[in-house]
Structures are given as C-alpha cells and as structure tokens.
Amino acid sequence: MSSELRARRDGVQLEKYYEDDEFPLPSIVYEFESDRSTAVEVRVAEVLPEGIGPEDIGFHTDLGRDNWSLTAEELVWRGTVEPDGCERAVFALRPDQKYDIERLVDEPDAFDVQVPDPASLPARAGTFTRSAGSDGEDDPADDEDTTDVDREVARWGGNGAAAAAADDDLPDEPATEGTADEPATRRTADEPATGETADDETSIDPTDGESLADRLVAELRVGNVSAENRRYLQRELGGVQPRGSVDARLQQLQAKLSDFEAYADAVEEFLDEGGTAEQLTETVETRLDAFEDDLRTLESTVAELAELQGDVADLDELTSTVADHESELESLEEDLSSLEEDLSSLDEDMSSLEKDLSSVQEGLETVREEVDAVSAELSGVTGTVEELGAELLRLDEEATDGVEDRLAEIEAELEDVCEFADTLQEALQN
Known part of the structure; x- marks a missing residue:
C-alpha cells in the first residue's frame, strides 16, 4: 500500500488506497465504515484522471461489480453500508499502463451519504444496476489482443467503450433481463415497477405477443416516461450520437466477441489436451x-544417510584427534629445532672461548718471559749492590780525612740503586 486517503461524511468514514499485492491486478480500494445506527446509502463519484479511459478500468464479479457505473468521463459507486458495518469496493487497473497513483487516490469529486427510505432499499443490500450497455454478463476480454494481461483484465470485467454511454446521474434500477437487441431501461426511484405513475396516469395494458419495444413506444406516446428517462433513451438509441460513433461501438463489440471466441477455443483446446x-x-x-513410492524410497535413503552421517561423525572425531596429535608433534619438532639452534650457538660460543683461552695462554707465556728477564736484571743489580758494599768497606778502610765526601756520593748512588731495585721488584710482583 503506497498511498491512502481518509475522508468522513455524516458518520461514514471512507478510506481509499492503492493496492498492488492483495489482488492479481493493481487496484484502487474503497473501504466504508459506518458508526450510524441505521443503514445509509453512499455515493462516490470521481472524474477519470487524464490519460485513463473506461477501457483501463475493470470490476471483479465477486467484489461488488454491480455497484459500479462508468462513463467516458466519470466513475461512480453506489451502495448501502449497514449499521456499524463495513463495505468494500474495488476497481482494477490495467497492469501494462503507468498511472499517477497520487492522483488516483485523491479525494473523490463527490462523497454523499443519505439515509434511504426503507421501502426504496433493494431486495439485496449492496446490489445496484450495471452501467448502461451491459447485458448482465461479464466481458471475457478487453478490446486488446488476448494476451495474459488482457485475459486477467477480462476476468475483472473491464467495461470498455460499451459502458461509455452510462449516465451516473440517472436513477438506478435492477438490471432488466432481455435479448442483446433490447435496450437497457431505467426508471426513477418513485416510479412503480409496472410502468404506472403514482398519480394513476394513463397506463398501457400489455397485449399477448407485444414486444418490450412496442410497450416502450406506447408508454412514450401516452407520456408516462419522464423527461429524464426520455433523454437517457435518446442517448442510448443513438439520437445524439453520430452514426460513426455507433459503428465504432459495434466494431468494438464485434472485437470483444472475437476475443471471447478465441478464449473459448483456447479453453476447448486446453480441455482436449488435458482431458476432463x-x-x-x-x-x-x-x-x-x-510420488508416495518415491517418498518412501527417499525416507529409506535418508535413514541410510543418517547412519552414514553417524560414521562420518565418528571419523570426524578421529580425524580431530589425529589433527591434535599432529599439532603436538609439530610443536615438538619446533622445540627440537629450537634446541638444535641453541646447541649450534653453544658450539660457536665454545669455539670462541677456546680461541680466547689460547690467546690468554700466549699472553701468559709472554708475561712469564718478561718476568724471567726482569728477574735476571734484578739478579744483576743485586750483584752490583754487593760489589758496591765490598768497595765501600774497602774505601772505608782506606779512607782518610777527605773520603767522607766520596762516601756520601756513593751512598746517594746506592740509595738510587735501591729505589730502582724496589721499583723493579714491585713491577715484577704486579
């Protein structure tokens, strides 16, 4: 439902909307809801929007088709809404056309509500006459080719141009049964069904074998037909239409008859092919x-598949366990690879330490050689000291008065030598 309209008149609410899901054809739906305590007559009239003609509109036989009347310019619905009741009216649109939906669901040009006289209510509530030009039967198709769309529209009873002459301003009456050559007649709401006026005007008694047309002519001659009905009969009998319009209508009716014959042939062909x-x-x-045999076979197959699914489930569980073990094995392999890398690194470190140890040993040998050299030098110094001591004793014995200066010099030299020896010894110890 894409658009909708609400209106209210004298206790009756109208909801009008476009519907393209509920029915086979796109439709405009009117829903009337009354909160009055008595039945009311409702009349809704709309001027057809530009671009939409009678041939584009259809009415479903099961959805109050008899309540509609259609002219070339106006669409009218008349019906009775029961006390505290609801009434629904629907007309369909051709699906192969594009329409202005907002315009179609616009407020009606006329929305009238009146309480009817109980004596004037129809025998069956909600039943009104068809639009003029209808003989009481559904049109099998529109005046297009018998495509699927045309047949669907035909099932909804598209009025076509044959209904274009109906006048919604004329009073309604039940449809008169007659032949296709007899015109549809109407009478006013206050006109008795027998053709007599309420004031006991002159009446025409029918004679045996007299046709409806003869009786109508007699009624016209004596003046028992109102001016309004005279104008209606004049329009229906072609008094105000050019001859070409009548021929066009006849051609349209012939085209519809041809479509119906084609539809009947298609139905017969379907019955011949499909049988009774x-x-x-x-x-x-x-x-x-x-199908039942196939279903039983399928059920058996499903049972077998269920067993296979159980086996597959067990296999899936076993596969999952193996996958877990494989995952653990991969983890162990990764740990082993890491250990191998660590061992290789340790080997490299060991080789480096061995090289460093060799270098240290070589340095130690060099230090030992240097210590031996220093020790040899120290031994030489010690011998020199001893020699100096002996020389000192000798000089002391030979010294005379003047030798003390020489002795002081020698002692100074000796102290220097001792300091050098101490320094050298500390160096060797370090």
Missing part, C-alpha cells in the same frame, strides 16, 4: 501414488 476433470484427477492420483 476426472481424467486429470486420475492422472494426479497416479502421480501422487508414484
């Missing part, structure tokens, strides 16, 4: 039995 309903039923039953 009993044959179709037997065929369906046979196919149903075969």
